[in-house]
Every structure is written in C-alpha cells, then in structure tokens.
Amino acid sequence: MKFFIDTANLDQIRDAQDLGVLDGVTTNPSLMAKEGIKGADRILKHYVDICEIVDGDVSAEVIATDYEGIIREGENLASLHPQIVVKVPMIRDGVKAIKYFSKQGIRTNCTLIFSAGQALLAAKAGATYVSPFIGRLDDISTSGVGLIEQIRLIYDNYGYETQILAASIRHTMHLIECAEAGADVATCPLNVITDLLKHPLTDSGLEKFLADYNKTNG
Ligand code: G3P
16 A cells, blocks of 8 residues: 655755655645645745655645646646646536546546445546545545445456545544555555554553563663
8 A cells, every 4th residue: 555645845845865765745725734835936836846855756736627728737837847747627617628638648636535336437437546535525424434335346346446545534543544445555644644653552561571681680
C-alpha cells in the first residue's frame, strides 16, 4: 500500500519524507489556503517546492470547472514537473477532461468521489487515481470503507488499472481498514501516519528491555 501525505505544509512533508515511508503528496485548494498559499504564481511555485522534497506523485488540483478551463489549467500544472498528477473534480466536464488527459499521457486524480458509480465513470475515462473521501461519508452516516470495498470489487471484476486513493482519512483505523479493503493508496495527515507507530505494549516492553539491560550492565 502506498502512503501519501494529505497536506501542503512543507515541514510536514519533509517530516514524512524523512521517516522513509512516503510515496507521494495530495493537496487541494483548502489545504493550500490553510498554509496561506495564494496567488497563481506562488501556488505553482509551491507545487514545484513539494515535488523537490518527495520522490513520488504530487496531486495538484485545477480550479476551473469548465472543459476548456480544466484542460488549460491541467496542461499548465502537468508541465510544471514530471511528478505532478492533475487533480480534477468528479463533474461532467471533469470526466471529459480526464479522457482527454489520458489520451495525452497526462496523469490524473479524479477527486470528490462519493459513490461507486462515480468511481466507475472515472476509471472508464482513464483516471490514474480516484479519490473516495471516506471520512466525509462517515460524517453523513454512510460507510466510507464500504465504498472502498465496492470500488475494489468493481475494478477487479473488469481489470481497471485506476488506483484507489483513499482520502479524507481521519485516524489509523480508517487507514488499516482501507488496507484490508485493498485500497492502493491512503492519503492522510502526518499524525495518522505517525500514530501507526504507537502501542502501549511496545512502550512498556521497551522500557522493560532497557531496565533489564541496565540491571546487568549498569
Ligand atoms: O484528501 C481529501 C481531504 O483533504 C479531505 O479531508 O478531513 O477535510 O474530509 P477532510
């Protein structure tokens, strides 16, 4: 399973990269705004800065919602750096644009996926990734992990190569359940990745090992 970090914060991206388990980064306009990144030039430069920190794919989202605008913006984003994946919303013109990008060899991440039908449509259009937002589904009392299971089944039935990028992951249980359900990628905040380290029996076990060592060697 690939781990992406879901942030535009360069320190957190460096931190995850330093851990040695990072496979890529996802951003969105809300995450860019949270870091105070505004203005077209600054936003584009920020994407390049992210690409220079990590080795893997970096999703950069278009703002346009019309076909021509998505194509224009997506081509510009893709030309920034070979690691850029163009993030396109699951709307009618977005699906048409994903089809166009796929023919051009431009990789895409179809975002704001909330149903199996949307994921099927994105795969048929040739999306490289689909991003089902599992936390936001849980928020409305619908199983986010259940959607990952549904998409996995459908993609495996037909051999779609589109990768399932589980997004809106809020805690380690989400991440583990997505791994069990066969998501190809999980994108999550840094704390969810580092929370995987934690177990009280690891802490107490290590404490005892060190105490025993010190008894005989101290
Ligand atoms: O990857 C999508 C993510 O940024 C949304 O997360 O927690 O706002 O639903 P959240």
